[in-house]
Amino acid sequence: MKGLLVTAAFRAGWLFARIVPEQVAVGVFQWGADFATRRGGRGVAQLRRNLARVVPRAGAAELDELVARAMRSYARYWCETFRLRPGDVEAVHQAVERTATGQENLLAACAEGNGVILALPHCGSWDLAGVWLLGHARQVSVVVQRVRPESLYRSFTRARQRLGFEVVPSAGGDVRPTELLAQRLRDGGVVCLFADRDLTASGVPVSFFGGTTKMPAGPAYLAATTGAALLPVGTWFTETGWGMRVHPPVKVSGVEGIPAATQALADVFAADIAAHPEDWHMLQRLWLAEEPAHNED
Numbered sequence: 001m002k003g004l005l006v007t008a009a010f011r012a013g014w015l016f017a018r019i020v021p022e023q024v025a026v027g028v029f030q031w032g033a034d035f036a037t038r039r040g041g042r043g044v045a046q047l048r049r050n051l052a053r054v055v056p057r058a059g060a061a062e063l064d065e066l067v068a069r070a071m072r073s074y075a076r077y078w079c080e081t082f083r084l085r086p087g088d089v090e091a092v093h094q095a096v097e098r099t100a101t102g103q104e105n106l107l108a109a110c111a112e113g114n115g116v117i118l119a120l121p122h123c124g125s126w127d128l129a130g131v132w133l134l135g136h137a138r139q140v141s142v143v144v145q146r147v148r149p150e151s152l153y154r155s156f157t158r159a160r161q162r163l164g165f166e167v168v169p170s171a172g173g174d175v176r177p178t179e180l181l182a183q184r185l186r187d188g189g190v191v192c193l194f195a196d197r198d199l200t201a202s203g204v205p206v207s208f209f210g211g212t213t214k215m216p217a218g219p220a221y222l223a224a225t226t227g228a229a230l231l232p233v234g235t236w237f238t239e240t241g242w243g244m245r246v247h248p249p250v251k252v253s254g255v256e257g258i259p260a261a262t263q264a265l266a267d268v269f270a271a272d273i274a275a276h277p278e279d280w281h282m283l284q285r286l287w288l289a290e291e292p293a294h295n296e297d
Contacts, residue, residue, distance in 0.1 A: 017082035033075035043283040093135035102246030115185030115228035121196035124235035220261035234272030
């Protein structure tokens, strides 16, 4: 029953965001973000703790304001994701292209023909970043977490496929994700991977904002075993659009170089997140030594 309610809520939000005028959708989603911030809860409490590490000198009032902006940013992500249609792909590409930097790093990596891995944190709108990428790459593969219930996972999968992505499930597929992604890279394709939060038991310990966390080994592993270029990417919101930076490639010196490469990714992510903390959508516990946040209702 809970799964059915979650699916129904997402589908209702999806439908609402698409049928009402943009200003109405934005206003309602902002109201929802402000309501969630006032109500608190584990996710908001954990977000506050995470952001306190990013801006350690912030006072209580400043941190409260940052959390409120971060929740609005997260709501903006969902609103824009729900409103995104296949017919918007070219317009989004052009809009992001005007403000993005580092395209030369992507184009140079693609020209080498060994495949490209784009490693991203949960910042800004990663869906719109992917749509921008579709204008530069002939094939883009994305890994989608196998969320529950299955009906919700299928909804997200269909939406991304309609935009032009190849969707690779994180689990439950016919082929292991790493095997399929490795083949796509050997064929010269582009793979997008989240890389700021490990969801497996094989993450790499890294230093991140003064503490130790684990980040996935997958991006560096794929680069080491296929020869693909590993490019960190930063994304954030602006008042009128979206910002993006494709960073120079991170060097991976074979399999033994995976820990160092993963730490290098963490360092790049930290710099971008510190510059745009309100757009880091991390409502989950990240640091190993930290106790789970309690509901602050």
